[in-house]
Amino acid sequence: MENSRRSFLKLAGISALGLGTKPVLNAFASSGEKHGPEIFPNQEALTAKRWAMVIDTRKFESEEDLEPIIAACHKIHNVPKLKEKRHKIDWLWTDDFKHVFTYQEHEFVNDRVKHLPFLVLCNHCEKPACVRACPTKATFQRDDGIVLMDFHRCIGCRFCMAACPYGSRSFNFRDPRPFISEEDKNFPTRMKGVVEKCNFCAERLAVGKMPACVEASNGAIVVGDLHDPESEIRELLKNNYTIRRKPSLGAGPAIYYIV
Amino acid sequence: MLELAIKGGKKYWILIGGLLAVMGIAFVFWLWQLSFGLGITGMSRDVSWGFYIAQFTFLVGVAAGGVMVVLPYYLHDYKAFGRITILGEFLAIAAVIMCLMFIIADLGQPMRALNVIFYPTPGSVLFWDMIVLNVYLLLNIIVGWNVIEAERNNIKYPGWIKALAIFSIIWAPLIHTVTAFLYCGLPGRGFWLTAILAPRFLASAFAAGPALLILLCLIIRRVTKFDPGREQIQSLAKIVTYAIIINVFFFLCEIFVVFYSRIPSHMDHIKYLFFGLHGHGALVPWMWTAMAFMVTSIILLVNPVTRKNEAVLAFACVILFIGTWIDKGMGMISGGFVPNPLHHVVEYAPTIPEIIITLGVWATGFFILTILFKIAITVKEEVSGV
Numbered sequence A: 001m002e003n004s005r006r007s008f009l010k011l012a013g014i015s016a017l018g019l020g021t022k023p024v025l026n027a028f029a030s031s032g033e034k035h036g037p038e039i040f041p042n043q044e045a046l047t048a049k050r051w052a053m054v055i056d057t058r059k060f061e062s063e064e065d066l067e068p069i070i071a072a073c074h075k076i077h078n079v080p081k082l083k084e085k086r087h088k089i090d091w092l093w094t095d096d097f098k099h100v101f102t103y104q105e106h107e108f109v110n111d112r113v114k115h116l117p118f119l120v121l122c123n124h125c126e127k128p129a130c131v132r133a134c135p136t137k138a139t140f141q142r143d144d145g146i147v148l149m150d151f152h153r154c155i156g157c158r159f160c161m162a163a164c165p166y167g168s169r170s171f172n173f174r175d176p177r178p179f180i181s182e183e184d185k186n187f188p189t190r191m192k193g194v195v196e197k198c199n200f201c202a203e204r205l206a207v208g209k210m211p212a213c214v215e216a217s218n219g220a221i222v223v224g225d226l227h228d229p230e231s232e233i234r235e236l237l238k239n240n241y242t243i244r245r246k247p248s249l250g251a252g253p254a255i256y257y258i259v
Numbered sequence B: 001m002l003e004l005a006i007k008g009g010k011k012y013w014i015l016i017g018g019l020l021a022v023m024g025i026a027f028v029f030w031l032w033q034l035s036f037g038l039g040i041t042g043m044s045r046d047v048s049w050g051f052y053i054a055q056f057t058f059l060v061g062v063a064a065g066g067v068m069v070v071l072p073y074y075l076h077d078y079k080a081f082g083r084i085t086i087l088g089e090f091l092a093i094a095a096v097i098m099c100l101m102f103i104i105a106d107l108g109q110p111m112r113a114l115n116v117i118f119y120p121t122p123g124s125v126l127f128w129d130m131i132v133l134n135v136y137l138l139l140n141i142i143v144g145w146n147v148i149e150a151e152r153n154n155i156k157y158p159g160w161i162k163a164l165a166i167f168s169i170i171w172a173p174l175i176h177t178v179t180a181f182l183y184c185g186l187p188g189r190g191f192w193l194t195a196i197l198a199p200r201f202l203a204s205a206f207a208a209g210p211a212l213l214i215l216l217c218l219i220i221r222r223v224t225k226f227d228p229g230r231e232q233i234q235s236l237a238k239i240v241t242y243a244i245i246i247n248v249f250f251f252l253c254e255i256f257v258v259f260y261s262r263i264p265s266h267m268d269h270i271k272y273l274f275f276g277l278h279g280h281g282a283l284v285p286w287m288w289t290a291m292a293f294m295v296t297s298i299i300l301l302v303n304p305v306t307r308k309n310e311a312v313l314a315f316a317c318v319i320l321f322i323g324t325w326i327d328k329g330m331g332m333i334s335g336g337f338v339p340n341p342l343h344h345v346v347e348y349a350p351t352i353p354e355i356i357i358t359l360g361v362w363a364t365g366f367f368i369l370t371i372l373f374k375i376a377i378t379v380k381e382e383v384s385g386v
């Protein structure tokens, strides 16, 4: 509360400043010089033309291998643990092959695949249905392909949840804050009534860190630039057969699985 | 003219009082929902739209259905409907207001609803739905109010009103089409992903809306001195008959495509609704009831002997209304979410608070409808000097 009031004041101050200086800036602009505020990218930031992820499921054996990865993600993003199943919020979770790759399994699929838990998360689709559906642009896609949420703009209509063909989105059916065991101050908590999902650790990439799941995966998860032929991810895609979820929908998921 | 609404008999005030009481109770529950969040409803991550959106969808149909009494009068010069067009327009007003209330009730952050206008997003169907609904509301308020005022002053409504009325006739199918587009353009939901969805919505709307109008006409004849007219009711009944037959026909077309192609992602939803899936089948009895009601109403409506008997007609309209309500108000929305995108069967049932809030919105709609009809009918009684 205290915190949010302070940041509100800060924001208000900055906007007031912005309003006050605007005429001045305009005056500069009209004199032919460009004196707008310049934004410098963080030199350390990890960037890509098109982010993507490869999950090498051969390196996992059981739920236990995946738990720390999920825990890492949920911890730094303040994902609450709700007891009521209906209110559950997940950014990264696991499910069986037949549920993750719906209608792709068959009776004789090998035992390992049949019983292996697969990681599931937002696919950061190339043509995201959620972005198309959102009536406020609270869900939007960056130029590098990452699909993000503006928690302060979302009206909670949940059109995006109906639109997402992968079930990647969760809704805050109640105030999530009491259900966060240990709050990480580096990432905002959410309020009731808004949608959330995996953000590809955009906040970490921005300061030069790899996504939390990648760090916790002992090399089983790799992210990189799909447009860079030299990247590790392209190397992996070249040398391994990979599959994506529901390819026939044409959404272009950016999460590739080596099975 | 509003003053006409505050001059009524005892029964009128009992009705108004009753509706206000339901609205009041529901309002308290809505405040609870505001403070706790949508967690007090039965919705979940898997079935993320429920009762509210279903009622919304059904009521857009009722609103659009009102046009079926307006259209023959303005476009085909069918004079008999001149007496009752106002009822269709006022019904549309009440129905659209309920729709908007259900949308607000369904929002996680209703205080931010105006973000849809502040950050207009023409790529989102919801943006367009907001526009078409509000325009339709406005059209009906302007047309309805002017028509009844002209009638009261014994003059003909101005020419531009006729132009607006014709515009609203074109607009009516649009509101339900856009509402269908909310669902049928979503890639991963096989149940909705069908081009017949909008036509189906329209057919059931043009059955349910006029059926409700028939019932309202019969009630009006009983409790007021104004008689909407036997011919009028019979003409409406014929419209209802065609519409409900087309509705069932469209449904059967869908069934054929889905079950002959045997594509599981399309089949599984319908299987869930009518037979149950992986041991879950909460909606099975409801869906069969809906089908039985719709088919029975067709039998009663097609046969001129039963249709012309107003008691039987009333019965047919009641079951038709309930049937289409179950079909759209219960099956259509949760049916699309079960099974979920990962093919888990997670069922949905509305909770008590959710049902009370829903009843509150319906009560508000009927409250508005009562007042509007009271005004319209008092004017008609005055004019005809009874």
Ligand code: SF4
Pocket: A121, A122, A123, A124, A125, A128, A129, A130, A131, A147, A163, A164, A165, A166, A167, A168, A169, A197, A251
């Ligand atoms: S997986 Fe779903 S939420 Fe993620 S980008 Fe694709 S459509 Fe959007």
Ligand code: SF4
Pocket: A133, A134, A135, A136, A137, A138, A139, A153, A154, A155, A156, A157, A158, A159, A160, A161, A194, A195
């Ligand atoms: S719930 Fe929020 S993010 Fe999703 S469509 Fe609505 S406004 Fe956009």
